[in-house]
Amino acid sequence: xxEEIGKLFPKEVRNLLEKAELKQEYLQEIxxxxxxxxxxxxxGEEYFLGAKGGLCKDPGQAFYVCRRCxxxxxxxxxxxxxxxxxxxVRQGYLTLQGGHRVGLAGKTxxxxxxxxxxxxxxxxxIRFSHQVKGCASVILPYIAQGSTVRHTLLISPPRCGKTxxxxxxxxxxxxxxxxxxxxxxxxxxxxxxxGGCHQGVPQNDVGIRTDVLDGxxxxxxxxxxxxxxxxxxxxxxxxxxxxxxxxxxxxxHCGCRLLATVHGSSIDDIKRxxxxxxxxxxxxxxxxxxxxxxxxxxxxxxxxxxxxxxxxQGDGI
Numbered sequence: 170x171x172e173e174i175g176k177l178f179p180k181e182v183r184n185l186l187e188k189a190e191l192k193q194e195y196l197q198e199i200x201x202x203x204x205x206x207x208x209x210x211x212x213g214e215e216y217f218l219g220a221k222g223g224l225c226k227d228p229g230q231a232f233y234v235c236r237r238c239x240x241x242x243x244x245x246x247x248x249x250x251x252x253x254x255x256x257x258v259r260q261g262y263l264t265l266q267g268g269h270r271v272g273l274a275g276k277t278x279x280x281x282x283x284x285x286x287x288x289x290x291x292x293x294x295i296r297f298s299h300q301v302k303g304c305a306s307v308i309l310p311y312i313a314q315g316s317t318v319r320h321t322l323l324i325s326p327p328r329c330g331k332t333x334x335x336x337x338x339x340x341x342x343x344x345x346x347x348x349x350x351x352x353x354x355x356x357x358x359x360x361x362x363x364g365g366c367h368q369g370v371p372q373n374d375v376g377i378r379t380d381v382l383d384g385x386x387x388x389x390x391x392x393x394x395x396x397x398x399x400x401x402x403x404x405x406x407x408x409x410x411x412x413x414x415x416x417x418x419x420x421x422h423c424g425c426r427l428l429a430t431v432h433g434s435s436i437d438d439i440k441r442x443x444x445x446x447x448x449x450x451x452x453x454x455x456x457x458x459x460x461x462x463x464x465x466x467x468x469x470x471x472x473x474x475x476x477x478x479x480x481x482q483g484d485g486i
Contacts, residue, residue: 177265177295179241182207185232188222196297197328197466201239203291206231213328213462236291243290246271257384258287268298268365268372298365300373304330304467305337311472311480312456313342313349318402318426320453324433325460330467331430332362332406334460336373338428339363339404343376352426354379355400357390363406388412395423404428414444421453435459436473452476 174193175183191211198210206228207218216224217231225231246263247254254263263271272294278286312321321338325331345351358364358381364371366383375381380398382390387405389412394400403420405413408429420427433439436457440446448454452475459470472481 174297177242177245179238179245182218182232182238182242185218185220185222189218189224191224193297194299197299198297199295201234201242201293203234203236203239205234207234210328213466239291239293242293246293246295255286259284260384261287262360264361264365264367266367266372268300268361268367270296270298270360270362270365272296296362298362298373299333300336301333301467302337302340302374305334305341307469308334308458308472308481309338309341311458312338312428315348316350318342318352318428319455320421320427321429321456321458322439322448322454323428323430323458323460324436324439325430326434326462327432328466329460329462330465331460334458334467335404335406335428335430336363336375339379339402340374340376342402342428343378345378351376351378352401353399354402354404355391355394355398355425356381357385357387357394357403357405358383359385359387359390359406363404386412388416391416391420395420395425400425402426402428406430407432409442409445411444414448417448417453427454434461436477456480 175186195212200208209216209218209224217228219225219230220232257263258273261273265271273287273290274292275290276288277284278288312319323331323335339354339356342352343354354376356363356375356379361383364375364381365373366381369383371381382394391403394403403425408431417427440449455475457473461468461470470483471479473479
């Protein structure tokens with residue numbers, strides 16, 4: 170494990186992680202819960218960090234997180250300046266240099282119905298960013314042909330690589346190549362997971378013609394980009410609200426192309442959601458990309474066109 174990852178944790182946790190001999194490229198999540206076993210998602214599997222080192226499946230053999238350990242981890246994550254991340258904490262996360270994302274949960278502080286902060290943080294989920302350049306190459310010809318980019322919806326269950334695929338699509342469409350011209354791409358990165366911005370600068374390579382609105386609500390951000398940055402393509406992660414759908418319709422009417430993701434395991438899943446079903450019926454999206462997590466995250470299962478015709482079918486389907 171790289172030294173900078175180890176530095177996120179107190180010495181006792183760092184030593185146990187070093188004994189486990191984890192390779193960072195396969196490390197997806199580390200979860201700390203006060204009075205609970207430290208949990209690791211590695212190579213797509215869930216393990217506990219053993220109290221004597223190594224990974225195990227038995228929680229009885231796991232290292233248990235105390236309040237002091239979690240508090241020290243939080244201090245390391247924030248550089249001993251949690252107040253400097255006040256706005257991010259209010260939204261329940263921190264973004265670290267390298268694009269890694271830290272989810273936070275605890276006691277919310279309210280001003281009326283508005284969340285102003287989170288105190289007594291007792292749960293931390295560190296999700297490690299992995300940029301896999303070229304992972305979207307297999308689907309790129311179905312989405313970008315010549316100077317045309319098709320409205321595309323990536324459908325994936327959690328932890329199956331949809332954000333990683335979307336990030337690489339953005340990069341390749343932005344950069345262009347000898348077969349395809351580059352396009353100006355506007356990214357609304359509401360949860361800082363696509364660009365992984367740290368102090369406004371993307372830590373991931375999202376392409377030379379890409380502009381990022383970091384930490385901005387999707388619906389508002391899409392309209393801001395149209396008004397200010399003249400994008401040819403707009404990319405967003407995890408659509409679903411009424412505001413998102415309304416903004417998507419505006420994006421398309423303005424002539425922009427759209428790349429988006431949604432949680433689900435099939436087009437039928439999407440049809441069961443009334444707002445998204447309308448987009449399917451109106452044939453807004455020209456390509457549907459279905460992803461799965463086996464044999465690895467980001468595996469393309471099927472590609473459909475707007476009429477439901479299967480354009481690509483992965484092995485084993």
